[in-house]
Amino acid sequence: MMVEGNGVVQPCAYRGNYGNASMHPPLGNVNQSTLEEIWNGSEMQTLRDLMAKGDLQAAGCGGCLAVAQGLPLNLAYDPRIDEDDAPNSDYRDNVFLKRKEMAERKTVIESKPLVLYVTPTHRCNLRCTHCYETPTRTDTIRRDGFQDEVENLMPYLSELVPGGGEPLLLSFWQNAFRNPVANQNPYLRLSFTTGAHYVTDTMFENIGRFSDAQVMVSFDAPNAKTFEAIRVNAKFEQVVENMAKFRDITVKKREGSTVMHISVMKQNIRLLPEMIRLAAAMEVPFNFQPVVAYPVDHSLRVFEHGSKEVEGWKEAMEKSRELIRAVLVPSLEASAKSRGRKLDPEMPKLFQNHITALSNLIPWSVAAQKHRLFSGKIPDYQQDYLKLLGRFGLKDHQQGQAMLIAFHPKSGDATSEPHHYARVDSEGHFRATLPPGEYLACLMRRDSYAVPYNGFDVSVSETIDMSTLFLTDRAPDTSIELEGMT
Numbered sequence: 001m002m003v004e005g006n007g008v009v010q011p012c013a014y015r016g017n018y019g020n021a022s023m024h025p026p027l028g029n030v031n032q033s034t035l036e037e038i039w040n041g042s043e044m045q046t047l048r049d050l051m052a053k054g055d056l057q058a059a060g061c062g063g064c065l066a067v068a069q070g071l072p073l074n075l076a077y078d079p080r081i082d083e084d085d086a087p088n089s090d091y092r093d094n095v096f097l098k099r100k101e102m103a104e105r106k107t108v109i110e111s112k113p114l115v116l117y118v119t120p121t122h123r124c125n126l127r128c129t130h131c132y133e134t135p136t137r138t139d140t141i142r143r144d145g146f147q148d149e150v151e152n153l154m155p156y157l158s159e160l161v162p163g164g165g166e167p168l169l170l171s172f173w174q175n176a177f178r179n180p181v182a183n184q185n186p187y188l189r190l191s192f193t194t195g196a197h198y199v200t201d202t203m204f205e206n207i208g209r210f211s212d213a214q215v216m217v218s219f220d221a222p223n224a225k226t227f228e229a230i231r232v233n234a235k236f237e238q239v240v241e242n243m244a245k246f247r248d249i250t251v252k253k254r255e256g257s258t259v260m261h262i263s264v265m266k267q268n269i270r271l272l273p274e275m276i277r278l279a280a281a282m283e284v285p286f287n288f289q290p291v292v293a294y295p296v297d298h299s300l301r302v303f304e305h306g307s308k309e310v311e312g313w314k315e316a317m318e319k320s321r322e323l324i325r326a327v328l329v330p331s332l333e334a335s336a337k338s339r340g341r342k343l344d345p346e347m348p349k350l351f352q353n354h355i356t357a358l359s360n361l362i363p364w365s366v367a368a369q370k371h372r373l374f375s376g377k378i379p380d381y382q383q384d385y386l387k388l389l390g391r392f393g394l395k396d397h398q399q400g401q402a403m404l405i406a407f408h409p410k411s412g413d414a415t416s417e418p419h420h421y422a423r424v425d426s427e428g429h430f431r432a433t434l435p436p437g438e439y440l441a442c443l444m445r446r447d448s449y450a451v452p453y454n455g456f457d458v459s460v461s462e463t464i465d466m467s468t469l470f471l472t473d474r475a476p477d478t479s480i481e482l483e484g485m486t
Contacts, residue, residue, distance in 0.1 A: 016388055069353050440452050
């Protein structure tokens with residue numbers, strides 16, 4: 001189960017994200033129900049039934065990015081429980097019961113979760129420009145007893161994933177890590193993502209007491225200038241130092257690791273080769289989290305300047321493939337050997353799959369189309385709407401204009417994904433670069449999903465003569481001629 005900061009519970013992070021559309025409702029909400037009630041609720045029963053039948057599409061998992069990346073998706077348990085001298089434990093009994101219930105294809109089960117993601121709040125000390133949690137910064141789970149429910153599951157878990165905001169600064173996790181139960185389950189793996197900017201010695205010690213740990217350090221640029229422009233309030237050198245400390249702690253664990261977790265976006269995709277070199281120098285693997293939804297001015301799927309924006313992207317990815325083979329894998333192999341281990345033979349393939357999956361998310365065909373540049377002004381009736389949205393726009397620390405226009409192609413369905421956007425000034429003026437076609441243009445905040453709502457029509461002509469290009473509102477028999485075209 002994955003519990004989000006607003007209390008919503010999902011089966012994982014990939015269902016409904018990264019282009020994997022799902023119309024399924026969430027499993028429940030911990031602000032209204034206990035974890036135990038949600039665990040055997042109606043939506044979870046439906047999901048178990050579809051999984052048992054092997055129908056990933058119906059389950060909402062047909063376009064799963066984890067599948068595309070080749071991540072291991074088998075039952076997540078520690079195989080040491082199958083050894084003849086394995087001691088009895090709540091964890092071992094729980095896994096045996098779960099196997100039995102899965103074999104019987106039960107949808108209401110007595111066994112407890114093996115993997116639990118929990119984000120008690122989105123509060124954070126950083127203000128990253130691409131953060132999708134900015135609109136929900138104050139979300140906090142407030143139901144009494146919820147923390148006890150989480151801690152009571154620790155004896156049964158294979159993996160606990162503390163979330164945030166910044167998890168290492170949250171009292172929820174500071175208290176949980178001090179719970180003796182956290183260190184009494186010899187099979188419990190701690191796995192979390194951190195900005196790694198401010199980490200106390202006490203927190204390093206607490207993490208070191210877990211039997212196993214994987215730390216994913218959010219790290220989006222190989223130099224201080226770009227890094228600190230993206231991760232506002234963070235210091236590049238401090239994060240590098242803390243990433244090295246985490247590496248030194250986790251390499252002592254049975255299967256522990258520290259991973260460079262890269263949010264890939266317009267601002268850093270050309271820097272991927274340098275990121276691979278840095279990962280090799282630090283002897284840490286990497287993982288990608290592509291920015292593909294919002295904010296749209298960071299998204300790899302939505303363009304402001306068409307084909308100009310993707311220049312160098314393919315070259316950067318191909319160079320990264322080469323560096324994975326020639327630099328990163330040898331570095332990790334040598335590091336593993338020095339600790340008496342062997343690098344997982346699937347790891348090189350997994351790295352290459354990350355590059356392939358990233359490339360598959362980018363709409364190359366859209367970027368390759370001929371684009372036309374024009375300027376315009378939104379219809380007068382939209383001005384009040386613009387001001388209303390502006391009241392709830394982003395703060396100065398988010399950098400850049402809060403209000404945008406997303407252009408939804410009218411050739412698609414009612415929820416067609418936009419691949420183009422334009423910035424709007426306070427007077428409603430904008431400059432847009434679009435391929436010829438018919439669009440529904442919709443105002444939006446940059447930190448929100450682009451949805452076709454309350455829009456106006458835009459028509460981009462196929463002909464060279466652009467004098468017939470019009471921007472029209474939704475009212476009949478009215479139109480506004482554009483101010484200029486090139």
